Amino acid sequence: MRQIVLDTETTGLEVSKGHRLIEIGAVELSERRPTGRTFHRYLNPQRAIDEGAQAVHGISLEFLADKPLFVDVADELIEFIRGSELVIHNAAFDLAFLDNELLLIGGAHGRTRDHASVLDTLLLAREKYPGQKNNLDALCKRLDVNNSHREFHGALLDAQLLAEVYLAMTTGQGDLGLISESANAQRQRVALATPAMPVGLRVRLANPEELIAHEMRLDSIAKASKGRCVWRQE
Structure with missing residues (x-):
C-alpha cells in the first residue's frame, strides 16, 4: 500500500475568510516503510498572514515573496498523491484548504479526494484514546516520538512526525528516523x-x-x- 502523510500551513484558520495555503509537506510510505520521497513547497499566498498563525509556524510574508503560486505546483502535487491513501491529522482542515486552492485555479483538477483516499489520524486517535488530548504534540509524548527539535509548526516536519506517530499508533513502532534536517530543526545523524x-x-x-x-x-x-x-x- 502506498500512503502519503501530509500536512499544511496556512495564513489563518478559516478558508471561508479567504485564508490560503503557504506550505505543503508530505512524505511517502510504501507498505508502511518510508521510501525517502517527499514533497515540500512553500507558496506565495498573495495575502497577509494573521499574527496568530505566524506565531505558530514562524513563516513571514517576506520569506514567501519569491515563492511559487499554488497553480505552479498543482500538477506536481496531484501527481505525487495520485492513487495513494492520504494520512492527515484533522483531515477536514487540510482538505478544505487544498480543495479551495484547486477551485481557485479553475477546478480542472477536481477535489483532493478525486485523486486519493483519506485516513484521518485525529479520528483514529480519538477512537484509540477517548477523552484524552489527541493533538500531534500529545500523541508524540504518549507514543515516545521525539519532537524536542520542533520549535515551530512546519508542514514537512509535522508530516514526518505524524508518520512516526501513525506507525506507532497502529503497530507500536515509532521513531523510524523519518525526521530530516531543516533550517529550524536538525537531528544529529x-x-x-x-x-x-x-x-x-x-x-x-x-x-x-x-x-x-x-x-x-x-x-x-x-x-x-x-x-x-x-x-x-x-
Missing part, C-alpha cells in the same frame, strides 16, 4: 561503523534506515523483556 569482513566474502551490508529499524526492534524487545535482549549480549 548517528555514524554507523562498518565492521571488517573476511577477504573474498561478499556481504550486502544493511543501509542506515535498515540499521535504525533493527535497533528500534531490539529496543522494543528489550522493553518487553524488562531490559533483557539476548541479541545485545556479548
Whole structure:
C-alpha cells in the first residue's frame, strides 16, 4: 500500500475568510516503510498572514515573496498523491484548504479526494484514546516520538512526525528516523561503523534506515523483556 502523510500551513484558520495555503509537506510510505520521497513547497499566498498563525509556524510574508503560486505546483502535487491513501491529522482542515486552492485555479483538477483516499489520524486517535488530548504534540509524548527539535509548526516536519506517530499508533513502532534536517530543526545523524569482513566474502551490508529499524526492534524487545535482549549480549 502506498500512503502519503501530509500536512499544511496556512495564513489563518478559516478558508471561508479567504485564508490560503503557504506550505505543503508530505512524505511517502510504501507498505508502511518510508521510501525517502517527499514533497515540500512553500507558496506565495498573495495575502497577509494573521499574527496568530505566524506565531505558530514562524513563516513571514517576506520569506514567501519569491515563492511559487499554488497553480505552479498543482500538477506536481496531484501527481505525487495520485492513487495513494492520504494520512492527515484533522483531515477536514487540510482538505478544505487544498480543495479551495484547486477551485481557485479553475477546478480542472477536481477535489483532493478525486485523486486519493483519506485516513484521518485525529479520528483514529480519538477512537484509540477517548477523552484524552489527541493533538500531534500529545500523541508524540504518549507514543515516545521525539519532537524536542520542533520549535515551530512546519508542514514537512509535522508530516514526518505524524508518520512516526501513525506507525506507532497502529503497530507500536515509532521513531523510524523519518525526521530530516531543516533550517529550524536538525537531528544529529548517528555514524554507523562498518565492521571488517573476511577477504573474498561478499556481504550486502544493511543501509542506515535498515540499521535504525533493527535497533528500534531490539529496543522494543528489550522493553518487553524488562531490559533483557539476548541479541545485545556479548
